[in-house]
Amino acid sequence: MKHYFVSAAIIQVKDEILCFQRGPSKFEYVSEKYEFPGGKIEEGETPEIALVREIKEELNVDIFGLEFFQTVDHQYPDFKITMHAFKCFVSNLEEIQLNEHLNFLQLSVSQLSSLDWAAADVPFVEKLITESHG
Numbered sequence: 391m392k393h394y395f396v397s398a399a400i401i402q403v404k405d406e407i408l409c410f411q412r413g414p415s416k417f418e419y420v421s422e423k424y425e426f427p428g429g430k431i432e433e434g435e436t437p438e439i440a441l442v443r444e445i446k447e448e449l450n451v452d453i454f455g456l457e458f459f460q461t462v463d464h465q466y467p468d469f470k471i472t473m474h475a476f477k478c479f480v481s482n483l484e485e486i487q488l489n490e491h492l493n494f495l496q497l498s499v500s501q502l503s504s505l506d507w508a509a510a511d512v513p514f515v516e517k518l519i520t521e522s523h524g
C-alpha cells in the first residue's frame with residue numbers, strides 16, 4: 391500500500407481559517423472534500439519547504455510565519471498518509487488563485503465542523519476547535 395508524506399497549511403486570516411475544496415478524485419472518500427491545501431513532500435525537502443512550494447503552485451501566493459500544529463497518520467482504504475499541518479499566514483489574500491481547488495471559504499473556527507472534511511483532516515479541525523475554547 392502506498393504511504394504519502396504530506397504537508398498542509400492552516401492559513402489564518404484574522405480569527406478565521408481558509409478551507410479549500412478538492413476537485414474530483416478517483417477515490418470517492420477524498421473527492422470534493424474540504425482540506426487544508428498542500429501536498430506531497432518531495433525527496434530532499436523539509437515539510438516546511440514542501441508546503442511553501444505547494445501553496446505557491448496551488449494558490450499562487452506565498453505563506454509565512456509557519457508554526458507546526460500537528461501530525462496525523464491516517465489509513466484510507468487505498469493508501470496511507472502522514473500529514474504535517476502548519477499554521478501560517480498568506481502574503482496577499484486577494485491574489486489567491488485556485489489552480490487545483492474548486493472553492494475556498496474563510497470560516498471562523500466554530501463554523502469549521504459544518505464542512506465535509508477529508509477524514510485525515512478531522513483531527514486538525516477538532517484540535518482547532520478545542521484550542522479555541524481554551
Ligand SMILES: Nc1nc2c([nH]c(=O)n2[C@@H]2O[C@H](COP(=O)(O)OP(=O)(O)OP(=O)(O)O)[C@@H](O)[C@H]2O)c(=O)[nH]1
Binds near residue numbers: 394396398428473511
Ligand atoms: N494536500 C492535502 N492532501 C490531503 C489532505 N487531506 C487528505 O486526506 N489529503 C490526501 O493526501 C494526498 C496527497 O495530497 P495531494 O494530492 O494534495 O498532493 P500533491 O499535490 O503533491 O499530489 P500530486 O501527486 O497530484 O501532485 C491526497 O490523496 C489527498 O486526498 C489535506 O488536508 N491536504
